[in-house]
Amino acid sequence: MSAAQDVIFKTLADPTRRALFERLCRDGETTVGTLTQSAGVSQPVVSKHLGILREARLVQNRHEGRNTHYSARLDALEALTDWTQEMAGFWENRIDRLEDLLKRMDQ
Numbered sequence: 001m002s003a004a005q006d007v008i009f010k011t012l013a014d015p016t017r018r019a020l021f022e023r024l025c026r027d028g029e030t031t032v033g034t035l036t037q038s039a040g041v042s043q044p045v046v047s048k049h050l051g052i053l054r055e056a057r058l059v060q061n062r063h064e065g066r067n068t069h070y071s072a073r074l075d076a077l078e079a080l081t082d083w084t085q086e087m088a089g090f091w092e093n094r095i096d097r098l099e100d101l102l103k104r105m106d107q
Helices: 003-012 015-027 032-039 043-055 074-106
Strands: 059-064 067-072
Touching (some): 003 043, 015 032, 015 043, 032 067, 043 067
Antiparallel strands (some): 059 067
């Protein structure tokens, strides 16, 4: 597993961060205030989690006046997509080999 994948998995392991990221993926660009309203935690906690998501390059931010807007960086998930495809191929190969073994045992 690459260092980038490790960072993404560790970052998204926290349920609050994962929920914030999922919301940004679903809803698009949103302000910190809007995210805080439904997060169930205080604004400083939301800001801290968004900072960690930004360090992991999962989100980006832009400032407009007094508001900070966050949006998901969907390209950041390419590392996880690559890993998932690699693991799928690995397990498909293992299952195929197991099926071959079971067929030989039945003969």
